[in-house]
Amino acid sequence: MGSKGMYRLDLDLDLYTRSLGLVISAHGLSYHCMLMTLNTPPN
Numbered sequence: 001m002g003s004k005g006m007y008r009l010d011l012d013l014d015l016y017t018r019s020l021g022l023v024i025s026a027h028g029l030s031y032h033c034m035l036m037t038l039n040t041p042p043n
Helices: 002-039
Strands: none
Touching: none
């Protein structure tokens, strides 16, 4: 019972960190695009 609960928590933690990583990379990508558009002079 206890080990199964720990495994469940482990699974949730893995899913959480994975989705967090996705969110962070998505934010980083949009931030990078924003910086690129700001750095390129409008011509």
